[in-house]
Amino acid sequence: MSFHFLRKYLDKIKWFDLSPDAGAPNCICSLCEQLIGENEVPIRAFDTARGLEARFHIKCFGTVTGTKIYALPDDLEYYPEELP
Numbered sequence: 024m025s026f027h028f029l030r031k032y033l034d035k036i037k038w039f040d041l042s043p044d045a046g047a048p049n050c051i052c053s054l055c056e057q058l059i060g061e062n063e064v065p066i067r068a069f070d071t072a073r074g075l076e077a078r079f080h081i082k083c084f085g086t087v088t089g090t091k092i093y094a095l096p097d098d099l100e101y102y103p104e105e106l107p
């Protein structure tokens with residue numbers, strides 16, 4: 024899968040040098056900077072050249088990529104209200 028961040032968000036997202044599990048106190052969304060809870064699935068993007076990670080709530084990932092995420096393939100009940 025490939026994607027690109029919308030240009031208007033490039034300088035607004037935070038990058039991190041750690042990759043904590045969902046629910047950890049430092050598992051913060053790169054866009055809204057709110058906690059990603061242990062019952063959520065972070066979408067992670069890696070900048071391997073710099074050793075950095077950006078991570079997002081599913082809805083925030085949709086915002087920065089200009090896409091609409093309905094559900095994860097292995098977790099179709101995660102956002103059941105958004106299923107088509």
Ligand SMILES: [Zn+2]
Pocket residue numbers: 052053054055056057079080083
């Ligand atoms: Zn977020």
